[in-house]
Amino acid sequence: MPEDEGKYRINVVAQKTGISAATLRAWERRYGIPVPRRTESSYRVYSDDDVALIExxxxxxxxxxSPSEAAKVVLSEASQPIEHAHLGDPYEQVREQIVNAVERFDPxxxxxxVNRALTLGSASVICEQVIVPVMFRIGQLWHSGDITIAQEHIATQLLETTARKLIGLLQPPPGSRRVLLGCFAEDEHALPLYGIALHLAEASFRTLMLGARTPPAAIRQSVQHLKPACVGLSVTLAPPPHRARELVDAYADACGDTPWVVGGQGSEALASLVQERGGLVVPHDDVRQTIRSIETLIARRRRGAKTH
Ligand code: B12
Structure with a gap:
């Protein structure tokens, strides 16, 4: 018998894959995915290939x-020769590996x-398929109490460093239009910034990441010294109304006549305040529209500057 055939009992597979034992038995019965070997006493034992099929x-x-459609796809992949013979999505596998290492507290x-992920495709594919979804997952695990804040921080630091490097590889050379990116002063959700930085790099913007909790003073100084084409602020947690007004005023002053946009899940709550102060709130679910709006703001500002 090949070495890895029949390694895992059903409960271990349920734990590894997050699919309950009852569902595993149902998939086997309904779709034949997978049909594990049985021990003499009739216990199911799953191989690594079986686990890959389930994943x-x-x-x-x-x-x-739906599970039945997925089963059809997987069965047809399994019947393809060579290039489709490897089962399991490599991005999914590496996402799992990273998350498992975080859960084991294993930097x-x-x-x-993460280094393995770097071999799996272009910078934008790795960022989109691995880094951003894993950071999102880590956040969820912390929120649900499944990992500690220490595990979250260790993982986030490693992943953010990688995201920065990948985005750096994608962006255009120095001298190209630059967008400064930072989170609102009390907001720790830096991940959305990496998400948008990736899209901006693909649209030929250089981005400069000021990160989580960026105070208005940091925006003011960066605007003065770096003269970006645009400032982008991210708000995931909308501040309470009085604080929101204070912050929006301070950011508006810090940006001066540099165009500024505000995005993120909490941005809609600030829309009227931001607009009053000449900023723009971009839709948080439409990246294309966001990039177009930024292009338009920059072009308008350039035209305005020429006529003065
Ligand atoms: C990851 C995460 C964390 C991580 C953040 C790590 C990091 N480095 O970013 C950690 C664990 C630190 C964290 C902490 C907290 N979190 Co949290 N977190 C999340 C989680 C799981 C994912 C958010 C995310 O990254 N989304 C992915 C990005 C890519 O998506 P996005 O925001 O839509 O961004 C896109 C667009 O909006 C747009 N965009 C975003 N910003 C900008 C900016 C510009 C300029 C532009 C142009 C576009 C743009 O582009 C992006 C890419 O397409 C969410 C759950 C959820 N479902 O959202 C909770 C969530 C946001 N957190 C929440 C909360 C409550 C907190 C805490 C307050 C919890 C606490 N008790 O301490 C703290 C925050 C403390 C603080 N002061 O900020 C709540 C917010 C609820 C609310 N709206 O009031 C959520 C929704 C969880 C929940 N269901 O309760 N969190």
Whole structure:
């Protein structure tokens, strides 16, 4: 018998894949995915390939397919020769590896898995398929109490460093239009900034990341010294109304006549304040529109500057 055939009992597989034992038995019964070997006493034992099949079905379901559609896809992939013979989505696998290492409190393991991710495609694919979703997942795990704040911080630091490097590889050369990016002063959600920085780099903007909790003074000084084409502020947690007004005023003053936009899940609550002060709130679910709005603001400012 090949070495890895029949390694894991059903409860271990349920734990590894996050699919309950009852569902695993149902998938086997309904779709034949997978049909594990049985021990003499009739216990199911799953191989690594069986686990990969389950993870592939789970990943397709996560993308919105029903289990029966996913099972069809996986069965047809399994019947393809060579290039489709490897089962499991490599991005999903590496995401799992990173998250498992975070759960084990294993920084070296996180680093090794992140390095593995770097071999899986272009900078933008790695960022989009691995780094951003893993950071999101880590945040969820912290919110649900499944990892500690120390685990979250270690992972986030490693992932942010990688995200910065990847975005750096994508962006245009020095001298190109620059967008300064920072979070509102009391906001720790820096991940949305990496998400938008990636899209901006793809649209040929250089980005400068000021990160979480960026105070208005940091925007003011950066605007004065670096003369960016635009300032982008992210708000995930909308501040309470009195504080919101104070901050919006301070950011508006800090930006001066440099165009500024505010995005993120908490930005809509600030829309009227921001507009009153000449800023723009961009829709948080439409990246194309966001990039177009930024292009328009910059072009308008250039035209305005020429006529003065
Ligand atoms: C990751 C995360 C964290 C991480 C942040 C790590 C990091 N480095 O970013 C950690 C664990 C630190 C964290 C902490 C907290 N969090 Co939190 N967190 C999340 C989580 C899971 C994901 C958010 C995220 O990164 N989304 C991914 C990005 C890519 O998506 P996005 O925001 O939509 O951004 C896109 C667009 O909006 C746009 N965009 C965003 N910003 C900008 C800016 C510009 C200029 C432009 C142009 C576009 C743009 O582009 C992005 C890419 O497409 C959410 C859950 C959720 N479902 O959102 C909770 C969530 C946001 N957190 C929440 C809370 C409450 C907190 C805490 C207050 C908890 C606490 N008790 O301490 C603290 C925050 C402390 C603080 N002062 O900020 C709540 C917020 C509820 C609310 N709206 O009031 C959420 C929704 C969880 C929940 N369901 O309760 N969190």
């Amino acid at each position: 592939r079905v789970r990943s397709l379901c996560g993308d919105g397919m 070296d393991g996180i680093e090794m898995s």
